[in-house]
Amino acid sequence: MTRVLHILDHSLPLHSGYTFRTRAILKSLQAAGVEIRGITGPRHVRGGPPIEEVDGLTFHRVPGTPSSLPGLREWREIAALRAGIERLAADWRPDILHAHSPALCGMAGLRAARRLGVPLVYEIRAFWEDAAVGNGTGSAGSLKYRLTRALEDRVVKGADAVFTISEGLRGDLVERGHDGGKLALSPNGVDLALFGEPPPRDVGLARQIGIGEGPVIGFIGSFYDYEGLDDAIAAMPMLRARHPDTQLLLVGGGPMEETLHAQAAASPARDAIIFTGRVPHSEVERYYSLVDVLAYPRKKSRLTDLVTPLKPLEAMAQRRIVAASDVGGHRELIEDGVTGLLFPPDDPAGIAEALARFIDEKYRWPAMREAGRCHVAENHDWARNIDRYRAVYQHLLESGSSATE
Structure with missing residues (x-):
């Protein structure tokens, strides 16, 4: 049975569009015979045990790190999450790492995948620099905007396969010069x-x-x-x-x-x-x-x-x-x-x-x-949509791919 570790910004029991999509993906993969677990980084702010069972899903928590200067804080978060992934992998031994945006999760996954010698799948649900502009916490073209975009490009380049939730996101990445052959679509869906x-x-x-x-x-x-x-x-x-x-x-x-x-x-x-x-x-x-x-x-x-x-x-x-x-x-x-x-x-x-x-x-x-x-x-029914993941997982395992940074 294939083991896939999903690397997440936050998860259930928090409620958001992000956590509901995650739940649908994990439950559907689980039902299809894929062994899955999730791991969240320091931005999962809800207190709880180090290993938490929610709705039949297992989530491992990486605790938060002390806040510091912007930039340094994010690199510390990446390092903490990467270390947490490697600790879990020493016992559970996943076959594939599947990181979900933002790029902080992707970079932690990329670094861990290189050390572990396993493939990395990266999934982009939104460009978080644009989301920050949309919700009023960032501005287009700012230094933080450009750094976030550059980090995303680095993760996309290093990952073995990339999913986006829309054709718009995929097309934007192709325009940036990324290889369209490794960019697949995993549209938003529901558990009917x-x-x-x-x-x-x-x-x-x-x-x-x-x-x-x-x-x-x-x-x-x-x-x-x-x-x-x-x-x-x-x-x-x-x-x-x-x-x-x-x-x-x-x-x-x-x-x-x-x-x-x-x-x-x-x-x-x-x-x-x-x-x-x-x-x-x-x-x-x-x-x-x-x-x-x-x-x-x-x-x-x-x-x-x-x-x-x-x-x-x-x-x-x-x-x-x-x-x-x-x-x-x-x-x-x-x-x-x-x-x-x-x-x-x-x-x-x-x-x-x-x-x-x-x-x-x-x-x-x-x-x-x-x-x-x-x-x-x-x-848009997850019972069908997860076949897209399974096909990519199988291809990566058969080809012996592993992430490069």
Whole structure:
């Protein structure tokens, strides 16, 4: 049985899009007969035992190191994680190391793979320098931006195989001069076994939070600037001019929360904009049941053009209608007018017009729900998608590859 050690920034029991993708990958590989474990570095900030079992998965923890000057801190993190990988490998002896972005995990994996003489697979879920720009913690072209990009290039060059979650990321790497022959696609996916028939509308919850009969436009996720929720709020007065009973339901929280609350309070449509705050993951399905159209109004940027989000796929898996901005990451997931709706990014008037027309054409929604679910089943079900990993693992083991730095 092939043994694969997954090198991670953080993992369950923390909840994030990153940890949910990780869970789906590991559980699917496990079900397919691959022996897997995970190891997290100092950025897994949740306390816990050195070896932690979560949902039938085993995670090894490398404790944090004292903070220091930027740059030196990151190299210490890489060294600590590399040492942790080698300690674990002395006992468990993995056949392959599979590192997941950011590049700090990739570099730790690359150095450990060289010392252990095993292949390294590196998986890029986003370019973290662009993600930092998107969430307001970095700036394009800064020294940190360029160093992060250079580190990523070094890991990609040294790895034996590289996966990206989108064609946009893969194409960008090819443009940088990387060998397209070792760049494979592992698109975002869902575990369809977790999604049965969508639950009926939770009438009690609707009454409790003030949701009417609709139509209800909803967003469930993190409130980052790049998500474009300010554009959704700005579109509401124009949308209600066409459909006066429309409501906007915003479930979650994040850095933009205070700003969005203030914007909504000043809106002529303020009574139709409902914030719930963060809700327990176990309760999310109840809120999904209240939404007619899941909206993802991401702003146009390098991040949103190159990276495919997970939330629209989860919505389609639950037979929910999806409407999203026409950016590259969404175009890889949604066929406009077939599996969902695409509307112009950064354009509240355009969003309002597209959603108003969409509501006028509700007769199209049942077919769109089924088309979305079929698209996910055929192209984004982890039970199928993990065959891409298994094929690469097998090739690396048969060819005797090992990482080079």
